[in-house]
Amino acid sequence: MSSQTITAETAGTWKLGDLPVHRLGFGAMRLTGSAAFHHGTPSDRDRSIAVLRKAIDLGVNHIDTAAFYFSSLRSANELISSALAPYPDDLVIVTKVGPYRAYDGEWGTSARPEDLRGHVEENLRQLGRDHLDVVNLRRMPKWDSIAEHFGALAELREAGLIRHLGISNVTPRHLAEAQAIAPVVCVQNRYALDRPDPDSDELLRVCGGQGIAFVPFYAVAGEAAERGATTAHDEDVRAVARAHGASPAQIRIAWTLHQGPHVLAIPGTGNPDHLTENVAAGAIRLTDEELNRLGSVHHKAR
Secondary structure: OOOOOOHHHHHOEEEEOOEEOEEEEEEOOHHHHOOOOOOEOOOOOEEEEEEEHHHHHHOEEEEEEOOOOOOOOEEEHHHHHHHHHOOOOOOEEEEEOOOOOOOOOEEOOOHHHHHHHHHHHHHHHHHHHOOOOEEEEEOOOOOOOOOOOOOOHOOOOOOOOOEEEEEEOOOOHHHHHHHEEEEEEEOOOOOOOOOOOOHHHHHHHHHHHHOEEEEEEEEOOOHHHHHHHOOOOOOHHHHHHHHOOOOHHHHHHHHHOOOOEEOOEEEOOOHHHHHHHHHHHOOOOOOOOHHHHHHHHHHHHO
């Protein structure tokens, strides 16, 4: 398929609260190196800045980032600020808090509720903003309840530091728990064509019924996760890709967007050519037969 004139607008729009975004966004994790965090080689700064500016040129107005997205030389938030500030009026930057990494890259103790103001302020400082558009609370495995942490973020929302709240890495009961405290505009969970998860499948349905954005992460990476995009594609995925003259990664993005009008895609890359291909995936229209074929891939992986 040709991707020369395809922009993010082609994927359609949704709202994060009162903030309209194109459903094809950009994840900043891979901006900092050949793999996320300290796993790969740090990125070329000029190239990463060029990728961000190209994303804006291609109509992307939803960027997902975090203060803990950094490699030994690069910070995603610093790159975003350097490339895009002063920010376009329609650009929505979504951050997440909860996990913590020390400057040497090691993961530290996850945040206590009283620590979250510091996490929010660090994102504000790095991005050069006076408020954050959306902040996701990333639930850590040891947190059975998110009430105290989410309540702390709700207080920061009331104080004007945050406009909207979301949650990440959660189950349906955590969504209900958060909603009893403050409105939730998005749920960000791991979700991919070849990685079924009953909790995420249920959250996809619940969010659709309530008009909440569902934002999968690692939709392209699959089992490779933070180390990069998977190359392990089912033959059904490859066959659908051939039929569209597309790559398997593009089909994975297209399938993600086809899961509902409330589903947003945030594929990330540090490669300008891959960025163009990712955005172009928003124009792929899968037939019912293709969706059934790909759906069988999703379900048989259970």
